[in-house]
Amino acid sequence: MSDEQIIFNVIVCAGNARAKAFAALEAAKKGDFNSASSLLSEAAEEILKAHEIQNKLISREANGEGMNVTLLLAHAEDHLMAAILAKDLISEMIDLYKINSKGDD
Template sequence: MDEQENMEAVMGLIMYGGNAKSDAMEAIAAAKKGDFETADQKLKDADESLNQAHQSQTSMLTEEAQGKHMDINLLTVHSQDHLMTAIAFKDLATEIIDLYRRLEDK
């Protein structure tokens, strides 16, 4: 993977991770208002962004596994951190929305 492709993959992780986290936050806000249809759609949007991020990550991992080592810099570490945070945030959003549903049902 050349430097340009590496940078595109890293930026993909940051961009799609950020989108997923934002969508998860919007899903929580919608559920808080009782708008579960929007909450569900926002969670789906977050999943789509996470899938895109995983594609970027997989390309990086594939290159590494093939012996094409890349330089690890702060931006690369940040991109992985961004993705991991987005995944955790989306998982927590799913649980929070479930709690709002239960409260709505009572």
């Protein structure tokens, strides 16, 4: 697999994670906290996949098999960090929705 294909896999996983996190937020808005929790778990799995790819790239570099730092690689890292941040913030927002929904009882 080429370096570009490996990098695109990070972008795909990060995009999937971000989409799942925002779907979780939508579920929470509707009061469907079971779906929200499940979707957040799926987002976490996608982030883990991206991290595993990232760790392989770091290991390669540590073993002297570095790759050129390209705009595409920087773009992938940006996507991954944005997905992680989105998931973390959305998790907190869902907790707030849960607290707010208890006040409606």
